[in-house]
Amino acid sequence: MMDMDILSQMIRDTALVPLQEDYGKPLVRLREPQAPDSSATIRSLPADAIVIKVDAFRSPDDIFKGLHGECKRADYVIISAERKCILYIEIKRTKDAWNQIVKQLMGTQCFIKYCQEVGKVFWDESSFLAGYKNRFISIGHTNIAKRKTRITRIEKQHDTPDRAMKIDWPNYLQFNRLAGLAA
Numbered sequence: 001m002m003d004m005d006i007l008s009q010m011i012r013d014t015a016l017v018p019l020q021e022d023y024g025k026p027l028v029r030l031r032e033p034q035a036p037d038s039s040a041t042i043r044s045l046p047a048d049a050i051v052i053k054v055d056a057f058r059s060p061d062d063i064f065k066g067l068h069g070e071c072k073r074a075d076y077v078i079i080s081a082e083r084k085c086i087l088y089i090e091i092k093r094t095k096d097a098w099n100q101i102v103k104q105l106m107g108t109q110c111f112i113k114y115c116q117e118v119g120k121v122f123w124d125e126s127s128f129l130a131g132y133k134n135r136f137i138s139i140g141h142t143n144i145a146k147r148k149t150r151i152t153r154i155e156k157q158h159d160t161p162d163r164a165m166k167i168d169w170p171n172y173l174q175f176n177r178l179a180g181l182a183a
Helices: 003-010 098-122
Strands: 020-022 025-032 035-043 050-053 076-080 085-091 133-140 150-153 165-168
Touching: 003 050, 003 076, 003 098, 025 085, 035 085, 076 098, 085 098, 098 133
Parallel strands: 085 133, 133 165
Antiparallel strands: 020 025, 025 035, 050 076, 076 085, 150 165
């Protein structure tokens, strides 16, 4: 069974963000849950992209103490089997402490690893979500009048939470750019 089919069966519709179209290409508008006027639009998504609103899931603080940030989660995940890529995205209306953003991205990575194990065990697919590139993104200043988009990378590749790509004043975001597939 294909990865995207398993994800479609696994994740509730209420946790999925529907794709829209712009000039025949898929796009998604991501909104910060606590601030409806705060949003970012990502254009040119792959046709098979699934966008999961991770905050739709209850915090695991019924089990974990949360002393090390293990109950935190980022806002969204975008997964594409076509591009073999998973984008972990945290949206901030203004900005937040970097260590808090890193913990939110780490918590969301744990959520995806849990989904991966569920797919392996309950769908009997040993290669479920295997070989995907992980890309971590922090998008800030989403409610401020749009200025020129500023993209900062701490390292060459944003493949771990602590090396996440930082974007301020998102104006025109492209999936390939966020995924590190285009310059």
